[in-house]
Amino acid sequence: MEAKPITSDEFAALLAPYGVAESMVAVAVSGGPDSMALAFCLQRHLKARKILALIVEHGLRSESAAEAHSVADRLRGMGVEVEILSWQHDPIESRIHVKAREARYALLLEACHRGGIKTLFFAHHADDQAETVLMRFAKGSGIDGLAGMSSRSEKEGVMLVRPFLSLPKARLLATCEANAIPFVTDPSNEKEKYARGRLRQVMPLLEQEGLTAQRLVDLADRAREAKEALDYYTKAFLQSAVVAAPYGAFSVAREALDSAPRAVALRAVAACLTAIHPTPYAPEREPLSALLEWLLASSQQTVRTLHGCLIQKKKGGETIVFVREVGAITDCPLLSHQKTVLWDGRWRVTLLEDHAGLSLRPLGFPTHALLDALVPTVRRQIPFARARASLPALWNQDRLVAIPSFDKTNQAVAVATLIPPFWLV
Numbered sequence: 001m002e003a004k005p006i007t008s009d010e011f012a013a014l015l016a017p018y019g020v021a022e023s024m025v026a027v028a029v030s031g032g033p034d035s036m037a038l039a040f041c042l043q044r045h046l047k048a049r050k051i052l053a054l055i056v057e058h059g060l061r062s063e064s065a066a067e068a069h070s071v072a073d074r075l076r077g078m079g080v081e082v083e084i085l086s087w088q089h090d091p092i093e094s095r096i097h098v099k100a101r102e103a104r105y106a107l108l109l110e111a112c113h114r115g116g117i118k119t120l121f122f123a124h125h126a127d128d129q130a131e132t133v134l135m136r137f138a139k140g141s142g143i144d145g146l147a148g149m150s151s152r153s154e155k156e157g158v159m160l161v162r163p164f165l166s167l168p169k170a171r172l173l174a175t176c177e178a179n180a181i182p183f184v185t186d187p188s189n190e191k192e193k194y195a196r197g198r199l200r201q202v203m204p205l206l207e208q209e210g211l212t213a214q215r216l217v218d219l220a221d222r223a224r225e226a227k228e229a230l231d232y233y234t235k236a237f238l239q240s241a242v243v244a245a246p247y248g249a250f251s252v253a254r255e256a257l258d259s260a261p262r263a264v265a266l267r268a269v270a271a272c273l274t275a276i277h278p279t280p281y282a283p284e285r286e287p288l289s290a291l292l293e294w295l296l297a298s299s300q301q302t303v304r305t306l307h308g309c310l311i312q313k314k315k316g317g318e319t320i321v322f323v324r325e326v327g328a329i330t331d332c333p334l335l336s337h338q339k340t341v342l343w344d345g346r347w348r349v350t351l352l353e354d355h356a357g358l359s360l361r362p363l364g365f366p367t368h369a370l371l372d373a374l375v376p377t378v379r380r381q382i383p384f385a386r387a388r389a390s391l392p393a394l395w396n397q398d399r400l401v402a403i404p405s406f407d408k409t410n411q412a413v414a415v416a417t418l419i420p421p422f423w424l425v
Helices: 008-018 033-046 064-077 096-115 126-138 169-178 195-208 213-241 254-259 262-276 285-296 368-374
Strands: 024-028 050-057 081-086 119-121 152-155 158-161 242-244 250-253 303-306 309-314 319-324 340-343 347-351 359-362 392-396 399-402 414-418
Touching: 008 033, 024 033, 024 096, 033 050, 033 064, 033 169, 050 064, 050 096, 064 081, 081 096, 096 119, 096 158, 126 169, 126 195, 126 213, 213 242, 213 254, 213 262, 250 254, 250 262, 254 262, 254 285, 254 319, 262 285, 262 309, 262 319, 285 303, 285 309, 347 392, 368 399
Parallel strands: 024 050, 024 119, 050 081, 119 158
Antiparallel strands: 152 158, 242 250, 250 319, 303 309, 309 319, 340 347, 347 414, 359 392, 392 399
C-alpha cells in the first residue's frame, strides 16, 4: 500500500495531547526527511507562532558544516527561523555515536534555555522506535528499556515531544515528496559498523517471521504501561516506607522492603541510590539484585557500597540506611559571591559573604572539638558520622570555615539547600 502524506488535520490530532501553547517552540532538525517533514508540519500548523529549528553540527565529517548551512537555507526558504549549534570537541576515537548523541542533547537543551523555549520537538518515528526496542532487547534490557522512547518527557525544564512515534518513516517521506520539501540523507546511518545500520539490514528477515516494526512498537507500548504501573507502586512505597532525613540520607525498615514485590523493592533501592547520587543511569540489574539479596539476608557484614553510595545495616539489620559515600565525591568548585552552584548533583549552595578563595568540599571527618566549636548542634542532629561526612562544607585550603546547611551563624556565610527526591516533590 502506498504511503500517504500527513494531512493538516492528522497532524493537529497528533499534536493535541501535548497542549502546546507557547509563542515559540523549537524543533531538532538534521536535514533528513523525518525532521524536515516535522518542521514543515509545525510551520503549517502553528502558523503565526515562531518555530526555531536547531541544527547540531557535530564536526565529525569535513563536509558537515557546509551541509548544516545548506539545511539552514532550505528551512529559511520554508519561513522557519534557524540556529546552527556547533559541537566543539577534540578528536574522538571511540563511542562516537554515544558521545555525539549526548553532545546533541546538551546543545539543544542549552539553546532552549537560552531562548526561554519550553517545548522541543523531535522527529523520531515508528521505525526508530522499533529499532530502539530491538537494540535494547538484544542488550538484555528490562521493562524500562523495552518501553522505548516516550512521546513526551521532561529534561532540565524542557518538554521533549515526539509526535511521529506512531507513524512509519514512509509517511514522512511521502509528506516531503508531496510538498516538494528538500532533504538530505546521512550515509553513516546505513553503515554496518553501527548497530542501527546492522539492524536495518536484518529487519526484512525478521518481518518475514512476523517480527514487524509495528509488533515492536506494540511491545514498547505494553512495556510502557507496565513501567507506569511499577513506577506508580514504587512511588507509593517510597512515600510510605522510606524516611528522608534533612541532611540527605534515607532509611527503610528491612521488613517493609522484604514485604514489597521484588520488582518494587529493586526499583525502590535504585531510587534511593540515584536520589543520593544523581546520574543519567541507575545501577545495573546484577549488582542491584545482589545488593537487595544482601539487604534482606542475615549477614555479619553491615556495610556495602554501590553507585557512589554507602549502605549500612543498623539495629541488627532491621533498619537500612543509605548515605553518600564521601570518598566518591569529587566535586570541588571555588565559590563566588552571590553565585549559586549545584554541588554533588543535589545541593544548591549560595555564598552570601564576599570571601575569596573558598571551595566547596565534603565535610569529611573533622575532630569532634572542631565540629562542636563550629556548629555545636551538628553532632546531636546527625549522630551518624558517615552521614555527616558527605555534607557540603566551605573550606579555605585545609581550614574548615562553615557547614552552611546547619546553624544560623554558618548560614550567614552561605546557604545550602538539599534538592528533595522525586517522590517528595
